[in-house]
Amino acid sequence: MIIDGHITLLPHTDIGKLMAEMDETGVKRAILSPADDEIAVNNSEGNDRILKVVAAHPDRFYAYATSNPWFGKKARETLKVAVNSGAVGLKINSSLQGFSLLDPIVNPLVEAVAEAGIFIYAHTGTPVNALPLQLRVLARRYPHVNFIMGRSGRTDFRTDAIPALKAQKNIFADTSHDYPHTGLANTFSSVGAAQMIFCSDSPYETQKFGVECVRAMVISKDDRDAIFRRNLVGLLVGGGQL
Amino acid sequence: MRNVWGIEHFEAGAYVDVMDELGIDQSVILPLDGLFFDAGTCNTELAKWCAAAPERLIPFFTFEPRDPHALKEIDRCINELGMRGVKLHPWLQGFRPTEDVMLPLCEKLASAGLPILFHDGTTPYSTPLQIGELARIFPTLKVVLGHGGLYDMADEAIATAQEFPNIWISMTSLPTWYMQKLIDNVSIDQLLFGSDGGLGNLDKQSYVGLRWQMFNSLNLDMELQKKILEINPERLLKSLPA
Numbered sequence: 001m002i003i004d005g006h007i008t009l010l011p012h013t014d015i016g017k018l019m020a021e022m023d024e025t026g027v028k029r030a031i032l033s034p035a036d037d038e039i040a041v042n043n044s045e046g047n048d049r050i051l052k053v054v055a056a057h058p059d060r061f062y063a064y065a066t067s068n069p070w071f072g073k074k075a076r077e078t079l080k081v082a083v084n085s086g087a088v089g090l091k092i093n094s095s096l097q098g099f100s101l102l103d104p105i106v107n108p109l110v111e112a113v114a115e116a117g118i119f120i121y122a123h124t125g126t127p128v129n130a131l132p133l134q135l136r137v138l139a140r141r142y143p144h145v146n147f148i149m150g151r152s153g154r155t156d157f158r159t160d161a162i163p164a165l166k167a168q169k170n171i172f173a174d175t176s177h178d179y180p181h182t183g184l185a186n187t188f189s190s191v192g193a194a195q196m197i198f199c200s201d202s203p204y205e206t207q208k209f210g211v212e213c214v215r216a217m218v219i220s221k222d223d224r225d226a227i228f229r230r231n232l233v234g235l236l237v238g239g240g241q242l
Numbered sequence: 243m244r245n246v247w248g249i250e251h252f253e254a255g256a257y258v259d260v261m262d263e264l265g266i267d268q269s270v271i272l273p274l275d276g277l278f279f280d281a282g283t284c285n286t287e288l289a290k291w292c293a294a295a296p297e298r299l300i301p302f303f304t305f306e307p308r309d310p311h312a313l314k315e316i317d318r319c320i321n322e323l324g325m326r327g328v329k330l331h332p333w334l335q336g337f338r339p340t341e342d343v344m345l346p347l348c349e350k351l352a353s354a355g356l357p358i359l360f361h362d363g364t365t366p367y368s369t370p371l372q373i374g375e376l377a378r379i380f381p382t383l384k385v386v387l388g389h390g391g392l393y394d395m396a397d398e399a400i401a402t403a404q405e406f407p408n409i410w411i412s413m414t415s416l417p418t419w420y421m422q423k424l425i426d427n428v429s430i431d432q433l434l435f436g437s438d439g440g441l442g443n444l445d446k447q448s449y450v451g452l453r454w455q456m457f458n459s460l461n462l463d464m465e466l467q468k469k470i471l472e473i474n475p476e477r478l479l480k481s482l483p484a
Contacts, residue, residue: 095394126394127365155392155415156364177417181448182440204393205417209456216448 002228004030004207005148006064006091006121006174006199011035013203015053019060025208030200031232033064033091033121040096043067043075047082054086062236064091064121069099069106076112083116088236093123093150094130101134110138114145119235121174123150125157132157136164139171146235148172148197158183165191172231176201180216193223197231252447254294260447261298264454268298270436270479272329272359276304282315289323300479302327302359306335307343316350326479328358329388332367339372348380355482357384359412362399363392370395374402377409384478386410386434396420403428410478412436413470418456425466433470434478 004022009032022030032053033039038046043066050063065082067075067090079090090113094101101122113120124132132153139147147170153161154177165171165187173191176199178184187196200210214227261269271292276284285303292299303319305312307330319325328351332339339360351358360373370391377385390411391399400423403409411428413421414436424433435457439450462470 151393155389179449179452201417204419206459209418209452209459213452 002027002198002211003232004200004202004210005197005232006031006033006150006176007202007207008033008035008204009050009053010203011049015057018202019057021202021207022060025211027200027207027211029060029062030207031062031064031089031121034066036096039066039091039093040068040098043071043078044081047078047085047087051082051085051087062089063087064089066091066093067109068097069103069109070097072105072108075109079109079112079116083118087118089119089121089148091121091123091150095123095126100129101131101138106138107141110142110145114142119146119148121148121150124161125151125153125155127157132160132164135171136167139164139168143168143170146170146172146238148174148199148235150174150199151176151201152178152183152187154178154183162187162190165195169195171195172197172235174199174201175214175227176210177205178213180213180218184213184217188217188219188223193219193226194231196227197235198228254291254299257447258295258298260450264451266450266454268300268475270300270302270327270475272302273304274440277329277331277334281305281309282318285315285319285323285325289319289325300327301325302329304329304331304335305347307337307341307347312343312347313350316347316354320354320356326481327356329360330358331361332372333364334361336367338367340375344376345379348376348383352380352383353482355384355480357386357410357478359386359388361389362387363389363395370399370402374406374409377402377406381406381408384408384410386412386478388412388436389415389438390420390424392416393420396423400424400427403432407432410434410474413457414438414453418459421457422460425460425462430466430469431474434474435470 004027007030032050034046034050047065054061054063065079065087067079069075122135124130149171152173173187173196198214200207273284273288281304289301292301303325305315362368362370362373370387387399403411410432412434415438437450437453439447
C-alpha cells in the first residue's frame with residue numbers, strides 16, 4: 001500500500017480526477033494540504049476546505065491543517081479547531097508565511113502540535129528562512145515532535161538535508177522532486193529508509209512520477225514499504241511521540 | 243576529468259548510445275570541473291571528449307570572469323577548440339553577474355554570436371534579474387537562464403524573459419508544473435529543453451531518461467515541441483559569421 005504524505009490541493013482541483021490518478025498510480029491514501037493564500041492568511045478557510053474533502057472521502061484522504069504563527073493565540077486556536085475536526089498534521093511554510101523557522105513566534109504552535117499528538121510538515125529549500133539546517137535546530141528544540149522536511153531542501157539546499165537528517169532522528173526526508181539513482185539513493189545511503197517518507201508534492205510534480213522514482217530505487221521490499229507507507233503510518237499513529 | 247562527487251568517467255560513445263535510445267540527436271555538453279578547478283584544462287578535455295562525436299555533442303566552455311586572461315581563453319575556446327557556447331555558475335564560481343569584469347567578456351561573446359548559459363534561480367548571485375541585466379546591457383547577447391528560476395524564482399524568470407527578448411530559458415531540473423508555467427507565460431521562441439544530466443557512474447543515464455519522460459508528459463503539440471526541441475536550439479547555437 002502507498003500513502004502519499006503531501007499533496008497541495010489547489011481550490012480548482014477535480015477530486016474525482018485526483019482519485020483516479022491515485023488509483024492508476026496505486027496510491028491508497030494521501031494527506032491533503034491547503035494552498036497559497038490559505039497557507040499565508042486565510043488559514044481557517046483553507047482548513048475547512050480540506051476537511052470538507054476529507055469528510056466526503058474518509059477512506060482516501062487525510063488533512064493537514066495550516067496556521068500562521070504570526071496570528072499568535074489565534075494561530076493555536078485555529079490549529080486546535082482543525083485537529084478537533086480531524087486534521088492529522090500541521091503544514092507550515094515559513095517562506096510563504098513570513099517567519100523564520102528559528103523565530104520564537106513559532107514555538108507556541110509547535111507546542112500545540114506536541115499537545116495534540118500530531119506532526120509537522122515544514123517546507124524547506126527557500127532561502128533565507130526555510131532551510132534544512134534551520135529545521136534541524138527547531139527539531140532539536142522539540143525532540144518529541146516529528147517533522148517531515150518538505151522538499152528536503154530542494155533545490156540548492158539539498159545537500160544540507162543530509163546533515164539535518166543525521167543529526168535529528170525526528171526529521172523525515174520528503175522524497176518529492178528527487179531521482180532514484182541520485183538524490184534518493186544518497187538519502188537512503190546516508191540515513192536509510194527509516195527517515196524517508198514518500199511525498200509526491202502533487203500538483204507541482206505528478207504523483208505517478210514520484211511513485212515511479214521510489215519504485216526504481218535499488219532497495220529491499222521492506223525498505224520500500226517503509227518509505228511508501230510504514231514510516232508515515234508511524235507518524236499518523238504515534239503523532240508527536242517517538 | 244577529476245572524480246568530483248564520486249562521478250566516474252563516462253565515455254562519449256556510451257553517451258551517444260544513450261542519446262540514440264532516447265531519440266536525442268544532439269546534446270550540449272557543459273563543463274563541471276572547470277567551475278571550481280582549472281577552467282582551461284577542463285575546456286581542453288571537454289572539447290576533446292566531444293570531438294569523439296562532433297555531429298552529436300556540442301561543447302560549451304567556462305572561464306573565471308576575474309581572470310585577466312579570460313578574454314584569451316574565450317578566443318582559444320572559440321577559435322582553437324571550436325566550442326559553441328559558455329556556461330557560468332555565479333554562486334559556485336563566486337562572482338556577481340553584474341560585476342564590471344563581465345562587460346568586456348559579454349561584449350566579446352555578443353560579437354561572436356555565442357550564447358552564455360547561467361545557472362539561475364538561487365540567491366545571492368544567480369537571480370534571473372541579475373543575469374537579465376547582462377541581457378539589458380547587451381541586446382544582441384544570447385543569455386540563457388539555465389533553470390528558469392528553479393522553483394522559487396519562476397515568476398522572476400518569467401518577468402526577465404518577458405522584458406528581454408534575448409533571454410532564453412532552459413527548462414532544466416524543473417518539475418512539470420513549472421515547465422508548463424513557463425510555456426504558458428513566456429514566448430515559445432525563448433524556451434529550450436535541457437536534462438541537466440550528470441553523466442553519472444551508471445551504465446545507463448537514468449536521470450536524462452527521466453527528464454525526457456517528464457518533458458514528454460507535458461503532451462505538447464508537435465509545433466510547440468518542434469520549436470523547443472529543434473528550431474530554438476538551432477537559432478541559439480547559430481554563431482555569427484567570423
